Amino acid sequence: MNFRRKVEERFQWDHQNTKKHSTVAPTFPKLVVSSIFFISILCLFYTLSFSNASNSSNHQLSISKTIRVIGKEIPSPVSFPPKLNPAVKTNLRHIVFGIAASARFWExxxxxxxxxxxxxxxxxxxxxxxxVKNGSSDEDRLLPPVRISGDTSKFKYKNPKGHRSAIRISRIVSETLRLGFEDVRWFVMGDDDTFFVPENLVRVLSKYDHNQLYYIGSSSESHLQNINFSYGMAYGGGGFAISYPLAEALAKMQDRCIQRYPGLYGSDDRIHACMAELGVPLTKEPGFHQYDVYGSLLGLLSAHPVAPLISIHHLDVVEPIFPNVNRVQALQRLKVPINLDSPALMQQSVCYDKLRSWTVSVSWGYTVQIYRGIFSVRELEIPARTFLNWHKRADYTGFSFNTRPVARHACQRPFVFYLANALYNKDTNQTASEYVQHRISRSECNWKMADPSRIDKVHVYKKPDPHLWDKAPRRNCCKVLPTKKKGTMVVDIGVCGEDEAIELR
Incomplete structure (x- = not known):
């Protein structure tokens, strides 16, 4: 290196003197200087190559040592979680639930x-x-095990409108992780008033690499809620999923993180604050439903997004999803289509009875709605406002998505048919579901066209498609089939053909 420095200094001196005294010949001939400089470059290249090779081996050695040292505390990504076979597709056994509950509402x-x-x-x-008193009945033994959350009295809480229990609930994922479950890929958080469709949860989480840092959930239906908290926050009631390595990262810093946010309101915004510090954004999946609404979910569920239904929250707040039964009975009925064809649950298909100028909207496993006249899919895929927003105002600007008003004209209101039963025919590989009209008092319609009130039942036939969500999202197509059964409509649902579209005419 000294040799190179001397040559460069001499070259710079010669170059400066050449500029100052252009008439004076340089001390060294140009050819000699060029040769010396070329040789110095070769020497430098050889020196650096040797140095890099030596440093590379030393660097590799230091990395291997670092892995061995860190490995005592943090498994490498390949080993997340312990004893996990990466060749096995994600299933229910790879998911561990942390359910937030309170003794007051447990029964x-x-x-x-x-x-x-x-x-x-x-x-x-x-x-x-x-x-709480542990039930000894067979039904109680079918519930998940119960534990008491750790003491959180050391944490600050300064929000005047909230409750300290938010701190306890925000630590559920970390506390569940510390129990040492094996073969875990995902931790899923939910509330005790949340209904999950586990099969669809697995379908959604299977799309993601559980060895990466993922925070998956969805926003609120209330625009003001999202403004007050964040559009980038997963709402805990609707449920959210955290990958195993992210849960480990969260557990290591969460208690310190919680102390930095004593003014926050709830548990999910505390989780979100820690995710922000970890640099992990929310990955949105529209099938998680917070349902910050009041009233009937008919408009929302009958126009469900083209995505798997994963959860329904606020079961104590919203009306039963089926009429004339209580909330538990309504969800019990929903289990029938879940067991037959869970991927298709609540998926909307639209078709037309052109002879009678009717529009038929099927939310499979839930409702069929018949409209007088021809309505576009673009209109019917927007939820009708059968519900109020979280602040109990009839204000459509309060929702974080498009809505449409419930029709006031008697002739434009749909006839709603709710699921009564469903079964599977092994010989035809089809499900047959029956929907019965929910009869309510109506104003008389004077339109001179066929009257849907004369239809008592709608029979819907569909082949189960377990791989529905392995493909690009697309609505199924439906057709109104001819039938001689009086008071009955027959509809067939299936994958759209190559050139098939839901056209008005």
């Missing part, structure tokens, strides 16, 4: 959990604020 809300929980196939913990 009432455990009935919701019992509807969707599969004790032989699922793992999870219900986290309570204080002990």
């Amino acid at each position: 009432q809300r455990k009935k919701y959990i019992r509807l969707w929980w599969k004790p032989q196939r699922m793992r999870g913990i219900v986290w309570l604020d204080k002990p």
Whole structure:
């Protein structure tokens, strides 16, 4: 290196003197200087190559040591979680649920959990604020195990409108992680008044690499709620999923993080604050439903997004999803289509009875609606406002998505048929579901056209498609079939053909 420095200094001196005294010949001939400089470059290249090779081997050695040292505390991504076979596709056993509950409402809300929980196939913990009487009945033994959350009295809480329980609930994922479950890919958070469709949850999470840092959920239906909290926050009631490595990262810093946000209101905004510090954004999946609304979910569920239905929250707030039954009975009925064809649950298809100038909208496994006249799919895929927003105002600007008003004209109001039963025919590989008209008092319509009130039942035939969400999202097509049964409409639903479209005419 000294040799190179001397040559460069001499070259710079010669060059400067050449500019100052252009008439004076340089000390060294140009050819000699060029040769010396070329040789120096070769020497430098050789020196750097040797140095890099030496440093590279040393660097590799230091990395391997670092891995061995870190490996005692943090498994490498390949080992997340312990004993996991990466060749196995994600299933229910790879998911651990952390369910937020309170002793005050436990007797009432455990009935919701019992509807969707599969004790032989699922793992999870219900986290309570204080002990409850353990039921000895067979039904109670089918629930997840119950634990009491850790003491959070050391944490600051300064929000005047909230409750300290938010701190306890925000730590559920970390506390569940520390229980040491094996073969875990995802931790899923939910409330005790949330109904999950586990099969669809698996379908959604299977799309993502569980070895990466993922925070998956959805926003509120209330525009003001999202403004007050964040459009980038996963709402905990609707449920959200955190990958195993992200749960580990969260557990290591969460208690410190919580102390930095004493003024926040709830648990999900505390989780969101820690995710922001970890640099992990929300990955939105529209099938998680917070349902910050009041009233009937008919408009929302009958125009469900083209995505798997994963969860329904605020079951104590909204009306039962089926009329003339209580909330638990309504969800019990929903289990029938879930068991037959869970991917298709609530998926909307639209077709036309052209002879009678009717529009038929099918939300499979839930409702069929018949409209007088011809309506475009573009209009019917917008939820009708059968509900009020979270602040109980009839203000359509309060929603975080498009809505349409419920028709006031008697002739434009749809005739609604609710699911009564469904079964599977092994010989034809088809499901047959029956929907019965929900008869209510109506104003008389004077339009001179066929009257849908004369239809008592709608029979819908459909082949189950377990791979529906392995393809690009697309609505199924439907057709109104001819039938000789009086008072009955028959509809067939299936994958749209190559050149098929839902056209008005």
